[in-house]
Structures are given as C-alpha cells and as structure tokens.
Amino acid sequence: MCGIVGYIGDKKAYPILIKGLSRLEYRGYDSAGIALLENGTNLNVYKRQGKVIDLTEFVDGHSTEGTVGIGHTRWATHGLPNDVNAHPHCSGDGSIALVHNGIIENYDILKKELIKRGHEFKSETDTEVLVHLIEDIKEKSGVSLVEAVRIALNEVHGAYAIVVVSTEDPDKIIAAKKSSPLVIGMGEDEYYLASDATPIVEYTKNVVYLEDEQIAIIDRKNGLRIISISNKEISPYVQELEMQLEELEKGGYEHFMLKEIYEQPRAIHDSFRGRLDAKSGRVSLGGIKDYEEQIAKADRIIIIACGTSWHAALVAEYYFEDLARIPVEVEYASEFRYRNPIINKNDVVIAISQSGETADTLAALKMAKEQGATLLGIVNVVGSTISRVTDAGSYTHAGPEIGVASTKAFTTQLVVLALMALAIGKRKGTIADKKFQLLLDELESLPEKIEELLKSDDYIRGVAEIYKDAQNALYLGRGTSYPIALEGALKLKEISYIHAEGYPAAEMKHGPIALIDENMPVFVVAAHGEHYEKVVSNIQEVKARKGKIIGIVSKGDTAVKDIADHIIEIPKSDEFIVPILATIPLQLISYHIAVMRGCNVDQPRNLAKSVTVE
Numbered sequence: 001m002c003g004i005v006g007y008i009g010d011k012k013a014y015p016i017l018i019k020g021l022s023r024l025e026y027r028g029y030d031s032a033g034i035a036l037l038e039n040g041t042n043l044n045v046y047k048r049q050g051k052v053i054d055l056t057e058f059v060d061g062h063s064t065e066g067t068v069g070i071g072h073t074r075w076a077t078h079g080l081p082n083d084v085n086a087h088p089h090c091s092g093d094g095s096i097a098l099v100h101n102g103i104i105e106n107y108d109i110l111k112k113e114l115i116k117r118g119h120e121f122k123s124e125t126d127t128e129v130l131v132h133l134i135e136d137i138k139e140k141s142g143v144s145l146v147e148a149v150r151i152a153l154n155e156v157h158g159a160y161a162i163v164v165v166s167t168e169d170p171d172k173i174i175a176a177k178k179s180s181p182l183v184i185g186m187g188e189d190e191y192y193l194a195s196d197a198t199p200i201v202e203y204t205k206n207v208v209y210l211e212d213e214q215i216a217i218i219d220r221k222n223g224l225r226i227i228s229i230s231n232k233e234i235s236p237y238v239q240e241l242e243m244q245l246e247e248l249e250k251g252g253y254e255h256f257m258l259k260e261i262y263e264q265p266r267a268i269h270d271s272f273r274g275r276l277d278a279k280s281g282r283v284s285l286g287g288i289k290d291y292e293e294q295i296a297k298a299d300r301i302i303i304i305a306c307g308t309s310w311h312a313a314l315v316a317e318y319y320f321e322d323l324a325r326i327p328v329e330v331e332y333a334s335e336f337r338y339r340n341p342i343i344n345k346n347d348v349v350i351a352i353s354q355s356g357e358t359a360d361t362l363a364a365l366k367m368a369k370e371q372g373a374t375l376l377g378i379v380n381v382v383g384s385t386i387s388r389v390t391d392a393g394s395y396t397h398a399g400p401e402i403g404v405a406s407t408k409a410f411t412t413q414l415v416v417l418a419l420m421a422l423a424i425g426k427r428k429g430t431i432a433d434k435k436f437q438l439l440l441d442e443l444e445s446l447p448e449k450i451e452e453l454l455k456s457d458d459y460i461r462g463v464a465e466i467y468k469d470a471q472n473a474l475y476l477g478r479g480t481s482y483p484i485a486l487e488g489a490l491k492l493k494e495i496s497y498i499h500a501e502g503y504p505a506a507e508m509k510h511g512p513i514a515l516i517d518e519n520m521p522v523f524v525v526a527a528h529g530e531h532y533e534k535v536v537s538n539i540q541e542v543k544a545r546k547g548k549i550i551g552i553v554s555k556g557d558t559a560v561k562d563i564a565d566h567i568i569e570i571p572k573s574d575e576f577i578v579p580i581l582a583t584i585p586l587q588l589i590s591y592h593i594a595v596m597r598g599c600n601v602d603q604p605r606n607l608a609k610s611v612t613v614e
C-alpha cells in the first residue's frame with residue numbers, strides 16, 4: 001500500500017509527480033504529499049489529507065518550481081489519515097525529506113532513543129523515525145547522506161521502499177527497498193522512480209527493478225549507481241516494459257472497474273493466446289513447461305493467496321483434484337505463514353496474486369521456499385516481486401488492473417489455472433480425451449460467450465436498481481460455483497458497503513437460513529450441471545421463507561425461472577467453465593449497485609489495491 005514517486009532531470013518535477021501519484025492512487029488514497037527542491041536550496045513540502053486532487057488544490061498558488069522532487073499517496077498504517085501524518089516527512093532541520101511505503105517495525109524503540117537524543121517528532125508515523133534516524137547518523141558521524149541512509153537501513157526492521165532528497169545534496173535522489181516494490185525509469189538524462197511502472201511508462205520503457213536491500217543513488221551528472229545495504233556495488237539490470245499507455249486510461253468508460261469488466265473477452269483471449277489450441281488439442285504453458293513433470297508427481301499442491309485471488313484458488317482446487325488427481329490445499333496466505341505448516345520437498349506451492357506484491361502471500365512463499373517446496377506463481381503484474389521469487393509460473397496477461405475491486409484479474413486467473421490443470425491432467429492421463437477436448441473448446445469459446453453475456457448489461461442494471469437499497473445480501477453456490485458465491489459477496493461488500501455473505505448453498509440450512517425474510521436478496525449460481533437439482537431445492541427453501549431469489553442460470557433454464565424473482569442467463573457451458581461466466585453478471589450487479597448508491601467504485605473506502613502490509 002501507499003504509492004511513492006520521484007523525479008530528477010531537466011523537466012519541472014511537479015506535474016510529473018502529480019500525474020504519477022494519480023496513477024498510483026489505487027495503492028492508497030487517504031492523503032498525499034510532495035517535496036520539491038527549488039533552486040537546490042528550498043525544500044518545499046506540501047501535504048494534505050484526502051486524494052491527490054485535494055493536494056493539487058492546496059498547492060495552487062504556491063511555488064511548484066524545481067526539477068527534483070518526491071511524492072506519496074498514503075494508505076494509513078501508523079497514525080490517522082491527516083495532514084501531519086501524510087508524507088513526505090522531514091528531518092528536524094528541514095533539510096531532508098523522505099517518502100516511504102512499508103512499515104518500520106522497530107520504530108518505537110528507535111523513536112524513544114531519538115527523543116532522548118533531542119529529536120522532536122511531529123507525526124505518529126513510523127516513517128518519521130527513519131528520516132530522523134538518517135539525520136541523527138549524519139550529524140553524529142559526519143558521513144554523506146548516502147552513507148547515512150545506508151547505515152540507517154541496517155538499523156531498521158520491517159519493509160520499506162523509500163525515496164529521499166536533501167538540500168545538502170540537491171542534485172541527487174536516493175532510493176532503497178526491502179519487501180516493498182520500487183522501479184526506476186531510465187530516461188535521457190532524467191530518472192523516474194515509482195512503486196510500479198504505471199507512472200513511468202509514458203516517459204520511458206527502460207526500467208530497473210530495485211531488489212531487496214539495494215540502494216539506488218541517482219546523480220544528475222553521474223547517473224544511476226546501485227549498492228547493497230552492505231555496501232557492495234551492483235550493476236543495474238535494465239529491462240524493457242511491455243505495458244502500453246492506453247491500458248492505463250479509462251478509454252471512455254465512467255470507471256476503471258466497468259472498463260475492466262468489459263475488457264474480459266480480450267483479457268481472457270490474451271491469457272490463453274499461444275497456450276491453447278483447441279483445434280489441434282494442445283495446451284502448453286511455456287512458463288511451467290520445465291516443471292510439469294514435478295507438478296504431475298507432486299504429493300500435494302498448496303495454493304496460497306488472499307482475497308479474490310484466494311477465491312480463484314478455491315476454484316482451482318476442483319480443477320486440479322478432478323482433472324489432474326492431485327490433492328490440493330487452499331490457504332489464506334496470512335494464516336498459513338503463521339501456522340508452522342508442514343511443507344515437504346514434494347509439495348508444489350502455487351501463489352496466486354494480481355499485483356504480485358501482496359505482503360502475506362510473499363512471506364508465505366518465502367517460508368515455503370525455506371522448507372524446500374517448489375514455488376510457482378500465477379501473477380498479473382509483469383516483473384512484480386512474486387513473479388521474481390518463484391521458481392516458475394504463468395502470467396495471466398490481463399493487462400493493468402486499476403479499479404481496486406478485482407475483475408479481469410480473477411477471470412484470467414481461472415483461465416490460467418484451468419489450463420495448468422488440463423496440461424498436468426493430460427500428462428498424467430487422468431483426464432479422458434473427450435473431456436479434455438470439450439474443455440479446450442469451451443475455454444477457447446469464452447471470449448465470444450462473454451461478449452454475448454455483456455449484452456445483458458442493461459437488463460442487469462435493471463435488476464441492480466431493484467436491490468440497490470438492500471441492507472444485506474446472501475450469495476449461494478455449490479461445487480465450482482461456491483467460490484463464485486464468495487466472490488460475488490466480496491464484490492458487493494467492498495464497493496457498495498452492503499453487508500453480503502457467500503455460502504455453499506447446502507450449508508444455508510445450518511444457520512444462515514435464519515436470516516432470510518422478504519427483505520433478503522439471495523443471489524444463487526444455479527447453472528446446469530451435477531448440482532443443479534440440489535441447488536433448485538435450496539432455492540425452494542429460500543422461497544418458502546419469502547427470500548428474494550436472483551438466479552444466475554444457464555440459457556434456456558425453466559425450473560429456476562419458475563420460482564426465482566429474477567434470472568440472469570449465462571451461456572450454456574461445462575461446470576468447469578461456469579465459474580468464469582457466472583462471475584461476470586455478479587461483477588456487473590455490484591458495479592451498478594455501487595454507482596446507484598453514489599459510492600466511489602474505483603477507490604472504495606479503507607481499501608487499497610496492493611496490500612503490501614501484513
């Protein structure tokens with residue numbers, strides 16, 4: 001969480017920093033700030049509670065001069081979101097400014113020590129401790145700013161991506177990272193720094209991803225130098241970005257979330273392009289090719305993830321167990337890592353993550369690595385930390401997902417997981433040829449089916465209108481549709497703030513049925529398949545208690561149609577494909593309800609897209 005940016009070059013830094021912060025706002029949006037070095041002598045710091053737009057209104061009329069600067073958009077961890085706790089934070093003498101993404105875990109001990117030594121703190125943040133520590137080391141030891149930063153970083157525990165500027169060294173920017181991401185864009189005699197590549201892509205495609213415990217020293221004249229925090233020289237590894245600028249714009253849609261819902265036919269096509277050829281009955285994921293044998297022979301697959309990605313893992317459990325006959329355990333990364341779990345060398349651990357930066361998922365992976373498991377990643381953001389720490393993996397190729405609520409990242413995760421299970425099932429001979437071919441055909445027809453489904457959007461908006469004032473909602477499904485019930489409920493609660501619960505349909509009678517009355521909308525995924533009749537019975541149970549039924553059904557359904565208050569049809573398909581199709585109307589329902597309730601769809605309260613705190 002939190003987004004950080006920096007710039008040094010010949011251009012005016014302010015507009016670059018503000019644009020960069022707007023691109024990173026998905027990472028946190030409770031306060032924002034910038035520091036500009038004007039004429040190399042004045043350090044102008046502006047910070048404000050609220051969004052980047054509030055910051056720009058505040059800065060209006062003040063000096064925005066300077067070709068060196070840093071910026072921050074915050075998701076509060078230590079201290080309320082207010083003007084004082086907003087970054088940048090400055091040293092006591094005001095000469096050093098620093099922005100930080102992460103958590104300094106030993107800040108309390110350091111702070112007490114620094115207070116004893118005469119430092120005065122303005123904010124409640126852990127970050128302010130770091131800038132005072134740097135100042136203290138500088139004063140005490142008379143070392144350069146770079147050396148003071150390096151020594152300070154050896155004293156802190158926790159996670160950090162920082163960018164530092166100082167009036168004493170006005171032609172330099174210093175940056176460093178551990179467990180929080182930082183990318184450096186290499187322009188012509190200019191450098192851009194950011195938490196991810198989105199603020200950089202419009203200026204340069206050449207980037208360096210800083211690794212853990214590395215410090216970047218960017219000097220206006222001498223360019224980029226990288227050292228480790230143990231003071232070893234490191235040669236920068238420059239990579240080329242594949243991202244396109246248009247992918248970061250709304251493209252005429254009112255919200256990124258809606259754009260991303262509508263992008264799913266394209267995103268899904270990209271997720272299987274070059275990997276799936278139904279005509280010749282071939283599925284092959286280049287990224288895991290060398291590990292296929294190992295996966296096929298694995299004693300167990302453990303899938304770790306958080307939030308929506310965890311829901312994708314639950315669907316994958318059906319895929320791998322049914323198609324490849326490998327036992328699967330699905331774990332919340334945040335629980336798994338603190339449980340002292342039993343992990344064996346023959347286990348394959350798969351991490352699913354849109355951002356590739358989720359702190360708990362990353363920490364769980366590292367723990368599994370220490371215990372000798374093979375690590376695979378299913379990640380959307382190219383070059384992200386999870387994609388780099390895993391042994392192998394497959395990108396989902398959904399393209400940048402800016403809306404905080406995950407949509408296309410989820411459905412493309414399901415496609416990649418299905419491809420993986422099919423490839424392994426085929427290799428092991430655990431899937432019948434007929435079923436294999438059917439699923440390949442179905443996966444290949446997904447973009448077309450989703451295009452078709454999206455044509456019902458106006459009708460779905462009409463259904464949303466009826467339930468927009470609900471206080472609660474229940475989502476039910478069985479088999480592969482149960483995780484979709486969870487995902488539907490999560491989507492509704494996170495963007496419309498309506499309390500919603502997802503349940504396995506058969507579990508309803510063990511408790512949640514007590515909640516049902518004439519005010520309770522119950523969304524039921526009831527597509528044709530093995531569980532259909534049982535789900536119809538569950539719908540009857542809800543109806544008998546006057547609940548309102550919105551059935552997500554296969555085209556041409558009659559049984560649910562007769563009892564439900566509303567139905568939304570999805571194209572007929574195999575049960576393995578239903579989760580991907582059934583997700584889409586549930587995304588649209590949540591989107592429309594949130595818009596009708598006047599909620600900030602792309603930036604829901606209290607949330608951030610990339611959860612880099614534990």
Ligand code: F6R
Pocket residue numbers: 306307308309310352353354355356357358361404405406407490494609610611
């Ligand atoms: C919900 C949502 C979150 C994320 C979760 C994991 O719409 O987006 O629940 O799924 O924070 O994030 P990643 O997939 O980036 O690890």
